[in-house]
Amino acid sequence: MAGVGVRSEQGRVDGRRAKGERRRREIIEATLRVIEREGVSAVTHRVVAREAGVPTTATTYYFAGLHDLLVAALTTAAEDYAAQVNELASTTRLTRENDVEVLAGLLAEATGPRRERTIAEYELHLLAARRPTLRPAARRWVEVMAEICRALPLSEVAFRALVAAVDGLLVQALVADTPPTAEDFRPVLEYLIRPE
Numbered sequence: 460m461a462g463v464g465v466r467s468e469q470g471r472v473d474g475r476r477a478k479g480e481r482r483r484r485e486i487i488e489a490t491l492r493v494i495e496r497e498g499v500s501a502v503t504h505r506v507v508a509r510e511a512g513v514p515t516t517a518t519t520y521y522f523a524g525l526h527d528l529l530v531a532a533l534t535t536a537a538e539d540y541a542a543q544v545n546e547l548a549s550t551t552r553l554t555r556e557n558d559v560e561v562l563a564g565l566l567a568e569a570t571g572p573r574r575e576r577t578i579a580e581y582e583l584h585l586l587a588a589r590r591p592t593l594r595p596a597a598r599r600w601v602e603v604m605a606e607i608c609r610a611l612p613l614s615e616v617a618f619r620a621l622v623a624a625v626d627g628l629l630v631q632a633l634v635a636d637t638p639p640t641a642e643d644f645r646p647v648l649e650y651l652i653r654p655e
Contacts, residue, residue, distance in 0.1 A: 483521045483531075486511050490532040495575035499582045502529065530593055533583040536576065537599035544603055558611055559648045563641035565607070566625065566648075570632035570639060578633055601626075611652060621651050 489511035
């Protein structure tokens, strides 16, 4: 979206506001990279500023406290994942014929190429257990998983079991020495979706 400004009430492009939004997004992305690489405990205004290539005053201007920065990072991670899922949904309709394959592919992606980002998201989720103001952002990720699974012909109980199982599969995969492949996930998903 570089070069696109934010329109003011009068319809004019506000370049300063657009630049501010870009800078804010860069700081959030830098925060996520720090969490991916070193964990939540490594997040400080100074470390994030260095990662983003901005002065420390910029991080404190946009995010008064680290808590605000972490909430923004978790919210952004959840929204980015939601956008990815929506893109998948628009190109691949989840059906009874491909449901296991699509879900297995998503899990393999999350624990393979997206592994570090998934670890960062789980770290932020665990932090939300101790910090109530992070919980709405953490629940957004669960809602995204639920949106994927809602397309499946499952009872409410089976649906909730599937969402919980997917969470467990992801955690187990993240601590495995070798990331599982889509093939590794398929039998478990098959059983969860069609236990007959």
